[in-house]
Amino acid sequence: MERKIRKLGHILLVTALALSLAACGSSAGKDQAAGETSPEGKTAEPPKLNHLTYWVSMHSAAAAQMKTYAEMGMYKELENITGVKVDFQHPPTDSAQAQEQFNLMMVSEKLPDVIETSWIGYPGGPEKAIQDNKIIKLNDLIDQYAPNLKKLLDEHEDWKKQVTTDDGSLYMFPFFRGGEKVRVFYGPSIRKDWLDKLGLQVPTTIDEWYQVLKAFKEKDPNGNGKADEIPLYITKDDVGIDAPFLGAWGINYGFYQIDNQVKFGPIQPEYKEFLTTMNKWYKEGLLDKDFAAPNDKLFDAKMTGNQLGAAPTYNGGGIGKYANLMKDKDPNFNLVAAPYPVLNPGDKPLWGQKDFATNGIGAAISTSNPNPIETVKWLDYAYGDKGELLFNYGKEGEAYKMDNGKPVFLPEVLNPPSGVSLQQSFAKHNRSTWSAPFVLSDDFQMQYLALPNQRDALEIWSKPTDERKMPLVTPTKDESSQYASIMTDINTYKDEMFLKFIMGAEPLDNFDKYVKKIEAMGIEDAIKIQQASLDRFNKR
Known part of the structure; x- marks a missing residue:
């Protein structure tokens, strides 16, 4: 995908x-649709x-x-x-x-x-x-x-x-x-051949990821003698609802629920902690400098050009895709799944990708x-x-x-x-x-995931509980226009500030002002609409 x-x-x-x-x-034509009675009194055949x-x-x-x-x-x-x-x-x-x-x-x-x-x-x-x-x-x-x-x-x-x-x-x-087996197909991936070359293990916590990304940046794992490695490619869309990396703090980039109570991730205190970490990584050159303007073709070029160390990818359209594209170009290329990161060793990941x-x-x-x-x-x-x-x-x-x-x-x-x-x-x-x-079909999926790395990815990415994920709720007609009016402006603002906070254009000391502005834009009303939608869904 x-x-x-x-x-x-x-x-x-x-x-x-x-x-x-x-x-x-x-x-x-419509004037005598299937099953209608004709002028002669006979039922017309469809x-x-x-x-x-x-x-x-x-x-x-x-x-x-x-x-x-x-x-x-x-x-x-x-x-x-x-x-x-x-x-x-x-x-x-x-x-x-x-x-x-x-x-x-x-x-x-x-x-x-x-x-x-x-x-x-x-x-x-x-x-x-x-x-x-x-x-x-x-x-x-x-x-x-x-x-x-x-x-x-x-x-x-x-x-x-x-x-x-x-x-x-x-x-x-x-x-x-x-x-x-067909509901999990996306998650963090990392160059295992780079890890092996540097004597490192697949990271599981945010701190371990930091150490690995620094090594990718500083120790020339692609071996070309140039400091051209891009340790991590992650965009706003990747952070998204499934929350790779952000999910380590227990929240996501939109609405979620805890015990059927709706919350909005980008105004939580944990979100500031995430932004602080990403801002540090960006300053140290651990994030792709182009992360603010995602481009699929550019991403492909970086991955197949042996520059990219890690990124959230799809199983078939990522791990499988690049294995096939690189099998003749670089036999050592080895992109594998990494667990959705947590904050502390042994923590159970709450967030991951799993479709309903x-x-x-x-x-x-x-x-x-x-x-x-x-x-x-x-x-x-x-x-x-x-x-x-x-x-x-x-x-x-x-x-x-x-x-x-x-x-x-x-x-x-x-x-x-x-x-x-x-x-x-x-x-x-x-x-x-x-x-x-x-x-x-599960049978199809297990043939599509033809490589051992892909089957391992299915198991690794299936670990998160996803217990906080919102079901596919819908507002009513009356709620819809109000919700759209509120969230169009809020989403535009939160996306803009996501980039500014990480890139340092907006100091993180202004996070409380950012939250207050989102509150003034009506987020509590949007949360109430989502709560009502969730309550109706639970009664279906």
């Missing part, structure tokens, strides 16, 4: 929405679905090798099976531009038939999207026409709770992570869709046995084969040529390395 795709359930609520995208549905328009952001691993998801092996085979041709509509891969296009699209009168996004971010939540007549409520349709998804929801009450609104509405065909069963992303059916029943049936295919194979692996014979009753990826998929990441190799066949409306 890309470094930027993080914690979709906690994104700021999107702004008012807008732009007309041409979105022709299937061949049938027209056969043969065409769908489908809006979804394209992942960079796919965009590098195709213009549309329709070229992906999975979707080509799905068209062969169902007879439904899908016209995918992809916004720009830049996240800000994609959000702008989504905003514009959603106020148009004609919407694509299916819209896949993180619906938690809609102003007022997905229930408001239903009330705004943008997407349809799916409860009855799923009960009658989606036996595969209905079975999953009936068997997993906790999953159903996470994809149901406070008012009890089902609104999307969700992306589910089916087991524990769902991340808030799913495919909703728009009110412009003339064939909701047939679309429900089409989407439900992914949640059955055959659909699970197709969506997790791709087409049999092209991407995988069956071996003793289990799907096994073909060697050419698992071992792409140097310069092609494993994620890009999979992306030719499926969407399993990011998200889609289906259930991600």
Whole structure:
């Protein structure tokens, strides 16, 4: 997964929405929808679905090798099976531009038939999207026409709770992570070959990290005789909700809860302690000088240029990616997982990355869709046995084969040529390395994590309890506009001050003034809204 795709359930609520995208549905019109009674008094048969328009952001691993998801092996085979041709509509891969296009699209009168996004971010939540007549409520349709998804929801009450609104509405065909092994995929990583060269162990505490980073800075672990090592790359986005490093102080960069009481991390006294540490590291040259302006291509260049000692990364899109990119260039390159750091030896890490069963992303059916029943049936295919194979692996014979009753990826998929990441190799066949409306399989994950370092990372990064993480809550319509107004300004200010405090442009002696300003901007009201949302979630 890309470094930027993080914690979709906690994104700021999107702004008012807008732009007309041409979105022709299937061949049938709305004046006689599926199941309606014709003028002759006979019930019309649902027209056969043969065409769908489908809006979804394209992942960079796919965009590098195709213009549309329709070229992906999975979707080509799905068209062969169902007879439904899908016209995918992809916004720009830049996240800000994609959000702008989504905003514009959603106020148009004609919407694509299916819209896949993180619906938690809609102003007022997905229930408001239903009330705004943008997407349809799916409860009855799923009960009658989606036996595969209905079975999953009936068997997993906790999953159903996470994809149901406070008012009890089902609104999307969700992306589910089916087991524990597919919910952890991100964390701190470090160059083990550099540690070995300097006679150091993988750090576990903040103090140990400091000593290791100083050694990376001063002792030329890349061996080129130049002081060009970058000990640690960590950005504001990396600090984020999962809180690598910040989590050592027991807080995160947003809202969290302790015993169902909501708090805001960036105004806690512990946050000042974190900033003080990062300010020291920055002054001593232990943080990447470019950390204030993250750039994925520049990050890749630094990692593959043998300059970077440590960074939070993804398991497949980080540890696996760079192992493959560097296997011919530098056989000694060895990027491994490090534990989420704590303050004291033996402390249990509270914060780490672990997704819920769902991340808030799913495919909703728009009110412009003339064939909701047939679309429900089409989407439900992914949640059955055959659909699970197709969506997790791709087409049999092209991407995988069956071996003793289990799907096994073909060697050419698992071992792409140097310069092609494993994620890009999979992306030719499926969407399993990011998200889609289906259930991600543990069996897939254990094949994707083909390297010992990746399997070790899964175990290491699974240690945090994540007990303080907020579930995917949503404000009401009335709360939404107030919350967005408050948090837009607060988040802009806290992000600005994050950089200023660490880089020394703002003295840490002014931290109390910073807290008072955030309080004056209405953070207590935002906390109350989050508390009310959490209370409603707990009652679902």
